[in-house]
Amino acid sequence: MTLRPLYMALPALLLAACATRPPRAEAPATPPDAPVFDTVPERYVSATDPADELDSLASWTSPTGDTWLIASAKSTDQLVVFDADTGxxxxxxxxxxxAxxxxxxxxxVAVHGDHLFVVERDNHRVQVxxxxxxxxxxxxxxxxxRAPYGLWINETEPGELEIYVTDSFMxxxxxxVVPPLAELDQRVRRYRLVFDQQGRPRSHYAGSFGDTGAENALRxxxxxxxxxxADRxxxxxxxxPxxxxxxxxxxxxxxxxxxxxxxxxxxxAFAAEAEGVALWSCSATGGYWIAVDQLAPLTMFHLFERDTLAPAGSFKGAVTAFTDGVTLHAASTRAFPRGALFAVHDDAAVAAFDLADIAHRLGLSAECGG
Incomplete structure (x- = not known):
């Protein structure tokens, strides 16, 4: 499909994340003495399809070197697969x-090896x-x-996975309506999973967690x-509140x-909702966390030091707005030799940022290309 130029990218029709989506949070006016955020232009923004209501992203590279970007489409109940190098x-x-x-x-959505994991809120399951x-x-x-949303996968031993699934039932x-504090210890559910000799997933429920104090509960x-x-x-x-x-x-x-x-x-640090988050691992211990601030007219991406979590800079694109999910593909691809950050744009498209551009514009550490 022919890519749409950046200036022709159309806003999506915003649909509900749970029942109704809250109004878009507009970026606050910047006081004169505030730091100026860097702008990192997107390498591409894909053609838009507002019907999809895209949410989360995962990337996968084939044995032949093709890199796919896999997006969940909440309103059409499907996955959309993009060429990660071109959109x-x-x-x-x-x-x-x-069924x-x-x-x-x-x-x-998350990829581990050659397996794709997809969380379904209203089927109350994770498919593999x-x-x-x-x-x-x-x-x-x-x-x-009950109402699962996100997941993250950790390989504890070869062939054994620990899977964390957020469960935001209301x-x-x-x-x-947020549940009573006593029930918020179920906000993250943990599963252990292996694949049997026939390649089928075998899971074991390993409990749930979440702070239940009034100040720090996961609501x-x-x-x-x-x-x-970092065990983090x-x-x-x-x-x-x-x-x-x-x-x-x-x-x-x-x-x-x-x-x-x-x-x-x-x-x-967040003027709107904290949404997608990804770890940019540049060495055994070095790198940055990238966190989405879901703003309109332009999403703000905040960087934090990997070890100390201290703020390390922020940037916005030329077009990308109201972002939900992101995924960071640190490996080299045909179009992105230093890797790329992929982000959902306005529920209707995907955008790509070159990690080399981010590192250069924000003056990041040399190990990350700055």
Missing amino acids: ERLRTVGGPGD VGRFDRPNG FALPGFEPLGSFGQDRL YGERFD VVESIAGDPG LLIADERI REDGRNASTLREYSFKGRYTGRSLPQD
Whole structure:
């Protein structure tokens, strides 16, 4: 499909993430003494399709060197596959339903090896597929998941996976009432998974976690990502009540065992909701976290030091707005020798940022290309 020039990218029709999507958060006016954020132009923005309501992203590289970008499309109940180097739309997978290989409100997606994991909010499960053919292998979580959104995968031993799934179930007629604090220890569910000799996933439920204190509880969760070397999970909380009646948002730090460390990213770093988060690992210990601030007219991407979580700069694109999911592909591709950051644009398209451009514009560490 022919790519649409950046200046022709059209805004998407915004649909509900749960029941109704809150109004877009506009970027606040910048005071005169505030730091100027860098602009990093996108290398491409794909053609838009507002019907999809794209949410989360994952990347996969074939043995022949083709890199795919796999996006969940919540409203059309399918996956959309793009050429990660060009943004060309290649194919769709699935469709509405609860049968094997079908979807009901797919959200989080993740790739591990040649396996694709897809979270379905309204089928209350995680489906597993084999790449490149998208053959369904099985599913798990149906007996416990209530409104799953995001996931992150950690390989604890060769062939053994630990999978963290956020479960943002809500109450009320519009599903917009946060559960009582005592129930928020179910905000993240943990599964252990292996593949049997026939290649089918075999999972074991390993419990749930989430702080239940009034100050630090995980109220509305979706995105989650981890750093195995640091025993660190970052979990986005999108609705933190403030004294003025408004909500704040941040990412909270947990250990892999589910213990809240007491640390969070600065709440004042996010003017809107903290959404997608990805680790940019440039060495064994060096690199940055990239976190989405879901703003309009332009998304802000905040960087934090990998080890200290100290702010390390922010940037915005020329077009990319109201981003949900991101994925960071650090390996070289044909179009991105230093890797790329891929982001959802306005629910309707995908955008690509060259990691070399980000490193240069923000003056990042030499090990990340700055």
